[in-house]
Amino acid sequence: MAMECATLGPMPKDFLKNAQSRYDVVVIGSGLAGLTAANVLARQGRSVLLLEQHYKLGGMATWFKRPGGHIFDISLHGFPYGMVKSCRRYWSKEIADSIVQLDGVRFDNPMFSLQTSFTREDFTKKLIENFKLAPEQVHAFFDKARGMNFYDDQQTTTRELFDEFFPGREDVIRLLMEPITYANGSTLEDPAISYGIVFSNFMSKGVFTFRGGTDKLIGQMTEVLQESGVDVCIRCDVTKINLNHGKVASVEVNGRTIECDAIVSNANLRATIFNLVGEEKFDRGFIDDARAVRLNNSSTQVYMAMREDESLDVNELGDLLFSSTAPTFQTEALLSRDITSRTYSFYYPKVRPEGQPRHLIVSSTNARHEDWADLPDDDYEASKKDLCETTLDALDKYVPNVRERLVHIEASTPRTFQHYTAHIAGASFGTKFEGLAVSRALPQQITGLYHAGSVGIIMSGWLGAMNYGVIVANEVDNQLMTGGSASTTGFEKTVAGEVAS
Amino acid sequence: MTREEIRGEVLEILKDIAPDEDLSNLDDKASFREQMELDSMDFLDIVMELRKRHRVQVPEDDYVELASMESTVNYLEPLMKDIQKV
Numbered sequence: 001m002a003m004e005c006a007t008l009g010p011m012p013k014d015f016l017k018n019a020q021s022r023y024d025v026v027v028i029g030s031g032l033a034g035l036t037a038a039n040v041l042a043r044q045g046r047s048v049l050l051l052e053q054h055y056k057l058g059g060m061a062t063w064f065k066r067p068g069g070h071i072f073d074i075s076l077h078g079f080p081y082g083m084v085k086s087c088r089r090y091w092s093k094e095i096a097d098s099i100v101q102l103d104g105v106r107f108d109n110p111m112f113s114l115q116t117s118f119t120r121e122d123f124t125k126k127l128i129e130n131f132k133l134a135p136e137q138v139h140a141f142f143d144k145a146r147g148m149n150f151y152d153d154q155q156t157t158t159r160e161l162f163d164e165f166f167p168g169r170e171d172v173i174r175l176l177m178e179p180i181t182y183a184n185g186s187t188l189e190d191p192a193i194s195y196g197i198v199f200s201n202f203m204s205k206g207v208f209t210f211r212g213g214t215d216k217l218i219g220q221m222t223e224v225l226q227e228s229g230v231d232v233c234i235r236c237d238v239t240k241i242n243l244n245h246g247k248v249a250s251v252e253v254n255g256r257t258i259e260c261d262a263i264v265s266n267a268n269l270r271a272t273i274f275n276l277v278g279e280e281k282f283d284r285g286f287i288d289d290a291r292a293v294r295l296n297n298s299s300t301q302v303y304m305a306m307r308e309d310e311s312l313d314v315n316e317l318g319d320l321l322f323s324s325t326a327p328t329f330q331t332e333a334l335l336s337r338d339i340t341s342r343t344y345s346f347y348y349p350k351v352r353p354e355g356q357p358r359h360l361i362v363s364s365t366n367a368r369h370e371d372w373a374d375l376p377d378d379d380y381e382a383s384k385k386d387l388c389e390t391t392l393d394a395l396d397k398y399v400p401n402v403r404e405r406l407v408h409i410e411a412s413t414p415r416t417f418q419h420y421t422a423h424i425a426g427a428s429f430g431t432k433f434e435g436l437a438v439s440r441a442l443p444q445q446i447t448g449l450y451h452a453g454s455v456g457i458i459m460s461g462w463l464g465a466m467n468y469g470v471i472v473a474n475e476v477d478n479q480l481m482t483g484g485s486a487s488t489t490g491f492e493k494t495v496a497g498e499v500a501s
Numbered sequence: 502m503t504r505e506e507i508r509g510e511v512l513e514i515l516k517d518i519a520p521d522e523d524l525s526n527l528d529d530k531a532s533f534r535e536q537m538e539l540d541s542m543d544f545l546d547i548v549m550e551l552r553k554r555h556r557v558q559v560p561e562d563d564y565v566e567l568a569s570m571e572s573t574v575n576y577l578e579p580l581m582k583d584i585q586k587v
């Protein structure tokens with residue numbers, strides 16, 4: 001018997017075995033947009049199959065464990081207050097109740113060093129007292145940013161917006177821009193409106209986090225999905241979307257074909273169009289637009305665990321620290337392999353009150369995929385090691401003797417993000433601005449085909465992705481009911497225009 | 502459904518969407534936005550609830566009709582008059 005088992009080897013597990021042959025909707029990908037779209041559609045009474053290629057749900061909203069009770073969060077650094085409402089509405093009250101405000105956000109660079117609650121009130125105070133700006137000037141800027149509308153012109157760049165209000169004040173630009181660049185990869189060259197909308201959104205009431213960590217959030221979401229009746233399958237890589245007379249017909253996954261009336265793809269926008277469907281299925285003009293969509297940058301991260309007998313002080317370090325040694329703020333410098341700017345997230349036992357009391361640090365940096373993509377294995381490993389070492393050197397200023405106080409350190413790169421999320425070039429924040437219009441136009445090209453996921457800055461991040469999932473779910477539900485294609489393509493603009501206010 | 506029943510249904514939806522708002526003194530003629538904190542995600546939720554509960558379809562161009570209680574009931578009346586209240 002034993003021999004027979006040995007020769008047979010492990011049986012491949014059929015991750016799709018409980019899936020039916022047909023659903024109203026198939027959702028491809030379980031990032032926050034995919035999860036939320038699936039949950040909303042099931043609650044609307046639709047039969048929903050959620051397919052995820054990875055062995056975990058959550059997409060970028062993820063975590064990993066290391067021996068010693070250490071749990072690292074990848075993208076839980078902070079999100080806007082709006083998450084409370086969206087979680088309560090589209091998930092559950094329990095989930096919303098775990099959202100708590102960060103204690104403090106710090107900046108430290110050659111131009112200034114300060115701590116802020118990250119609210120409009122506090123920024124206003126700091127700009128007037130520390131940066132000696134006239135109150136009218138500050139109020140006028142905030143009002144302008146808040147009043148920004150999606151329909152406004154896209155010609156003005158963020159740089160021009162700053163120059164209008166704070167000419168020559170590189171220090172002010174740095175304070176107002178650096179966190180947003182980290183939050184969504186936007187640059188001084190991007191349209192001012194995308195900055196204004198995100199900035200106002202983030203700055204209304206401070207920065208928030210999820211108590212219990214990403215693992216708890218995704219665990220709770222998984223339970224809710226079950227209650228809502230969504231069939232969830234992991235390790236299911238969708239390889240193809242099949243059409244029938246310009247309408248979605250089925251998906252191909254793990255050797256099976258599953259029929260459906262609608263598809264919500266949470267996979268990367270460009271991957272959806274070019275890999276899953278195929279460009280020959282779309283109009284030329286649409287493909288030209290799709291090809292012109294730029295991907296957002298990727299990231300590197302360094303994960304560090306403090307020894308059990310070591311601790312960090314939140315009053316001293318805060319939860320988030322934007323640090324830089326660059327004399328001025330430049331988008332290019334933020335992406336360079338020669339890192340001068342790092343965002344540190346400090347995780348204290350308060351983050352996981354039910355877990356073991358651990359102190360962790362995650363250092364994040366924006367990065368370019370091409371700087372890492374083609375490195376031979378040896379160079380790649382050496383570069384990762386170098387990333388760890390230089391991070392420790394930089395961190396020593398804030399956490400003295402950090403090397404001796406750690407039990408664990410490792411790094412991730414754009415290649416890591418690409419590997420786990422199948423995002424082209426490991427894009428951390430989906431696509432740039434122009435991706436939104438292409439994402440929205442998909443159902444006009446192919447009936448029943450929708451995309452929901454990080455696009456165009458405003459629809460990215462945890463909150464943006466969730467809300468975009470809801471907007472798209474509403475359209476899908478509408479299409480399933482009417483069988484037609486009454487589109488709501490203007491709607492996201494309205495939402496975008498007012499997250500600001 | 503009668504106008505009064507439709508109003509009751511809309512009120513139920515509003516209560517679910519904005520559980521923290523006191524709706525007992527809602528002025529039917531004034532816009533919702535003036536009286537409570539509603540953003541467009543909230544209006545989207547109203548639309549989704551109407552579809553789910555009553556199979557009523559509100560196209561995006563008509564979202565403006567949902568501005569106040571009175572305009573909402575006016576808009577829904579012809580769409581819901583044949584629906585039986587359950």
Ligand SMILES: Cc1cc2nc3c(=O)[nH]c(=O)nc-3n(C[C@H](O)[C@H](O)[C@H](O)COP(=O)(O)OP(=O)(O)OC[C@H]3O[C@@H](n4cnc5c(N)ncnc54)[C@H](O)[C@@H]3O)c2cc1C
Pocket residue numbers: 028029030031032033034051052053054057058059060061074075076077078079080183236237238239266267268299301364417420421422423427428429430452453454460461462463465
């Ligand atoms: C390092 C980093 C830090 C961040 N920090 C923050 C932060 O502090 N706050 C914040 O709000 N946001 C943050 N973000 C951004 C935020 O995490 C993302 O915007 C958001 O989680 C993206 O959600 P999404 O729905 O677009 O999908 P994604 O998370 O990109 O998920 C897409 C999913 O689709 C799956 N998939 C792809 N192709 C297929 C296929 N063919 N078949 C099946 N499944 C497939 C993938 O495996 C993945 O699970 C951060 C991102 C990164 C990378």
